[in-house]
Amino acid sequence: MISIERSLVMPRWSRVAVPVASLILAAIIAGIVLLVSGHDPLDTYRQIYEASFTSAGALTATFVYATPLLFTGLGVALAFRMRVWNIGGEGQLYMGAVGASGVGLLFGGWPLPILIVLMALGGALAGLAWALIPGLLRAYLKTNEILVSLMLNYVAGLFMYYLIYDSTSYWRDLTSASALVFPQGKYLLPSANWPGLTLGSFTLPFGFIFGTVLAVVLLALIRYTRFGFEMRVMGDSPAAANYAGMRTKRKIVSVMALSGSMAGLAGASQIGDFGHVLDPRGLQQAGYGYTGIVVAALALYNPLAVVIVSILIGALTNAGFALQGPSFPSGLVGTMEGIILFSVLGGEFLGRYRIRFGRATEPVRSVDDEPGAEVAP
Numbered sequence: 001m002i003s004i005e006r007s008l009v010m011p012r013w014s015r016v017a018v019p020v021a022s023l024i025l026a027a028i029i030a031g032i033v034l035l036v037s038g039h040d041p042l043d044t045y046r047q048i049y050e051a052s053f054t055s056a057g058a059l060t061a062t063f064v065y066a067t068p069l070l071f072t073g074l075g076v077a078l079a080f081r082m083r084v085w086n087i088g089g090e091g092q093l094y095m096g097a098v099g100a101s102g103v104g105l106l107f108g109g110w111p112l113p114i115l116i117v118l119m120a121l122g123g124a125l126a127g128l129a130w131a132l133i134p135g136l137l138r139a140y141l142k143t144n145e146i147l148v149s150l151m152l153n154y155v156a157g158l159f160m161y162y163l164i165y166d167s168t169s170y171w172r173d174l175t176s177a178s179a180l181v182f183p184q185g186k187y188l189l190p191s192a193n194w195p196g197l198t199l200g201s202f203t204l205p206f207g208f209i210f211g212t213v214l215a216v217v218l219l220a221l222i223r224y225t226r227f228g229f230e231m232r233v234m235g236d237s238p239a240a241a242n243y244a245g246m247r248t249k250r251k252i253v254s255v256m257a258l259s260g261s262m263a264g265l266a267g268a269s270q271i272g273d274f275g276h277v278l279d280p281r282g283l284q285q286a287g288y289g290y291t292g293i294v295v296a297a298l299a300l301y302n303p304l305a306v307v308i309v310s311i312l313i314g315a316l317t318n319a320g321f322a323l324q325g326p327s328f329p330s331g332l333v334g335t336m337e338g339i340i341l342f343s344v345l346g347g348e349f350l351g352r353y354r355i356r357f358g359r360a361t362e363p364v365r366s367v368d369d370e371p372g373a374e375v376a377p
Contacts (some may be wrong), residue, residue: 019300022347024376039328051322052315058322060203062376064274066314068093070211071266072292073299073306075127079259081222081301084212084252088134088149089157089263090289092127094280096267098160099126101171101185101278104271116206120268127264128257130156130272135256139249145256152258153289160280171278185278194272207269211310214262215303219241231255263289266354291317294337297343313337 031041052062072089075323079086103122134148163169165183173186195339196203222228234241234251241248266288275282295313299305320333 018347018350019344023340024345025347026336029343030336030339031334033339034332037332039332042203044314044328047314047323048319051319055322056201058318060201061322062311062315062318063203063205064314065317066310067205067207067211067269067273068266068286068288069292069295069313070208070215070307070310071262071269073295073310074211074215074303075259075262075266076292076296077299077301078218078222078262078304079307080296082231082251083238083270084135084138084255084259084260085146086131086134086149086256087146087293088152088260089129089266089292090132090287091149091153092260092263093267093270093289094153094156094160094283095130096123096127096264097278097283098163098171098267099123099264099270100268101188104188104192105170105186108192112191112195114340116272119192119272120210120265123264123266123268123271124261125264127267128261131256131260131263132253135253135260137254157280157284160278160283164278164280188271188276192272193276194269195309196273200201205269205273207265207273210269211265212307215307216259227254231254261352263292266292296340298341299315300344300348 010188029046031045034041034044051058053059072093075089075092076086100119100123103114104119107118110118130152131149133152134143134145137143137148138145163171165187168174171185173184176184178184194206196205197209198204222231229243230246230251233244234246234248238248267283270283270288273279291313295309298313299309316333316337
């Protein structure tokens, strides 16, 4: 008989050793896959490192890809930590981009610090509002938030397309010569572009700085506040939370709202930091909301670990685009991401649980179990 038991005590060293060992195992497995597909593993790893960090402009590009993953990863990590399965980060990012671009176009001439705050609020509130739909339905009507939030991704994507391709909305450019040939969105004024921190040839996006500060705030919220304590209790034991009189419905709604607002900030960063225009096709092809689930899972739902993992996945994504060609298909990068994910999650499972092999034992029978038995007074 095989049984799985939770380990009651986890040594502190295992919190570092298990993830490191999992990454080493992932590198070995990925190396075997590369070898079978006709690539030299060591040479491929060298190319990935150079394309991600040391080549001209590589480090900046890595952080460009990492920034939206940081926000969506934080949103997923917060929700999943309480066992609220928000799969709608993609759609919440779309709505955040719609909200931030609308605010940026409306107040484009305002001072940049004020405009950044307004765009961030616009994106966060739009993502929050979109996440409230599955949150309220889950809390008060017991619907499945996985299905609802997933379906809303497609609704948000179609809404973006409608604004740019099928309407004369405020977001669509109706004046330029290029827009008369092919529909496109209005670009923000150059004065509305978010500033980055330039260090030599490297530029750190403003959104990544903001996301890192947000990760620290979320960690403090989870560990040192009553809100975080109740959230952890609900994640570990919903029955205990109900017994203690915690307002679980309000907590579900509030966690979904916070999760959606962070995905909305990813959309705001995409507009303010990088695209400066609402681009439905570009946002949908990137898939940052879905990749954020991978980032959160690899980080084991720890906000600070999300910062590190977002850089790792951003580096792999950047390398995949840089190395993509007939001899290096983009699917190899996705395969490597999947190997890393399963290795880390498998290592975490084996670290927290142990598998026991043995024969099934007879249950202890009491006197009451014997037919016709009487209990002595």
